[in-house]
Amino acid sequence: MREGTLHIGPSAVPYRYGAHCLPELCEAIAQLRPASAVLALDAAVQSHAEPLLEQLRQHMPVHPFVIDPHENHKRLSLVESLMDHAVAVGADRTSVVLAMGGGLVGNTAGLAAALLYRGVRLVHLPTTPVAAFDAVFSLKQGVNLGAGKNLSGAYLAPSLIACDLSWLATIPRPALLTGIAEMAKNVLAVLPDWESDFTDALAELEFRPLEAFDSLFALGLHAKAPLLATDPHERHGALVFEYGHTVGHALEAASNGAMGHGEAVAWGMLAAAEVSAQLGHLADADLAGHYRLLAHLDLPPARIALGRFDRGALADRLAIDNKRGHLPSAPGSNPMVLLRRLGEPVRGQDGRPLIPVPAEMALDAFEKVAATEVM
Ligand SMILES: NC(=O)c1ccc[n+]([C@@H]2O[C@H](COP(=O)([O-])OP(=O)(O)OC[C@H]3O[C@@H](n4cnc5c(N)ncnc54)[C@H](O)[C@@H]3O)[C@@H](O)[C@H]2O)c1
Incomplete structure (x- = not known):
């Protein structure tokens, strides 16, 4: 089992990752000594939750809330429903919120933990790659507002x-x-030096998935830890993790949930790479490197996945992207993460990895991606 501490600014966040390690995980939760636990539970992982509930209930009352x-x-x-449930089942300030599921459950339960009694402890129990190797770090x-993705929230360090x-x-x-x-x-x-670790992990996924997950965990932690240590609120250097998320979030929101976060980010990275190349930052070889790497993800054909998106709807979503305000951007322009080469973002005058890009240029780049096959 991998165990250690992730430093996010001043917060020291313990982590435990392993295969078939439920007793160790339950022991780590029990060591937080909560009065009780509220388990925000992704409906798809109820079978994984059953043995967890059985073991945890030897240490504390646990109240599931299925999402x-x-x-x-x-x-x-x-x-609000999750917090109402927590209060109704008797959670107090020493209780913990457990978030078991993908990034959606993690984000939702995370905000509930930040707000309940002005903050109770949060334990992430991630069950998807987005959550386990990215969102929980x-x-x-x-959560979303009607107006757009992730427009309301708070900062809270998980306790585990x-x-x-x-x-x-x-x-x-x-x-x-x-x-x-x-x-x-x-x-x-x-x-970029981890490309072969990444492709090796993908090759292992089918036959040795647990080893592949372990490698992907190492990649996620290694990428995020150094930047989060000095930029806990992801407002400076760690904004690089928004790569692909400008067009990606617009696609995810415009699809009304039909396109998953990961796929939307994949298309968004290709659009960001096209913009980077068009502005003269990114060499053709590195642009081609994007298409080559993302081909490993077996994305659906671009013309099918992206053909149904309306340019106007995407423009509306770009206009409310949650990175607006990080930079003084002219109307009709979006702060975007661009690359000057693989592993190296273009930095603006303030040193941050955000560059204002006219929305029309981002949309043109998206249309170019939609007309290109990812092979
Ligand atoms: N820093 C951050 O906070 C951060 C980073 C990345 C993504 N996110 C957010 O995370 C969300 C995307 O997360 P996601 O990709 O995990 O999607 P998700 O949470 O929507 O889960 C995707 C699907 O997988 C199912 N699922 C979950 N675990 C499963 C399992 N073990 N077996 C079978 N099915 C399972 C879920 O029921 C769901 O249908 C988005 O809302 C995104 O905004 C947040």
Whole structure:
């Protein structure tokens, strides 16, 4: 089992990752000595939760709250329902909120933990690659508003991140692969030297999934830890993790939840790479490197996946992107993470990895991606 401490600014966050390690994970939760636990539970992982509940209940009362994880449900109303449930079952300030599921459950339960009694402890029990290797390494807890993705939230350090990698084995292969797009982002935007570790892990996924998950965990932690240590609120250097998320978030929101986060980010990275190349920052070889790497994710044909998106709807979503305000950007322009080469973002005058890009240019780049086959 891998155990250690992730430093996010001044917060020291313990983590435990392993395969078939439920007793160790339950012991780590029990050591927090909560009066009780409220388990925000992704409906798809109830079978994984049963043995967890059985073991945890030897240490504390545990009250499940099942969440149907649709992106349209990731709203303040769901956070409120979870908090109402917590109060109704007797949770007090010493209770913990356990978030077992994908990034959606993690973000929702994370915000509930930040708000309940002005903050109770949060334990992440991630069950998807997006959650286990990316989203949980963050203080950002938040949900969508009707106006757009992740527009309301708070910062809260988890008290523990605990993952039995065998939980991830029940994810269907297409969702598994696209969910790994955030790891491709880490290779493209932060750690290009890890490309072969990444592709080796993908090759292992089918036959030795637990070993593959372990490698992807190492990649996620290695990419995020150094930047989060000095930029806990992800407002400076760690903004590089927003690579692909400008067009990606617009796609995810415009699809009304039909396109998963990972797939949307994959297309968003190709659009960001096209913009980077068009502005003369990124060499053709590195642009081609994007298409080559993302081809490993078996994305659906671009013309099918992207053909149904309306330019006007995407423009509306770009206009409310949650990175607005990081930079003084002219109307009709979006702060975007661009690359000057693999692993190296273009930095603006303030040193941050954000460059204002006219929305029309981002949309043109998206249309170019939609007309290109990812092979
Ligand atoms: N820093 C951050 O906070 C951060 C980073 C990345 C993504 N996110 C957020 O995370 C969300 C995306 O997370 P996600 O990709 O995990 O999606 P998700 O949470 O929506 O889960 C995707 C699907 O997988 C199912 N599922 C979960 N675990 C499973 C398992 N073990 N077996 C079978 N099915 C399983 C879920 O029921 C759901 O249908 C988005 O809302 C995104 O905004 C947040």
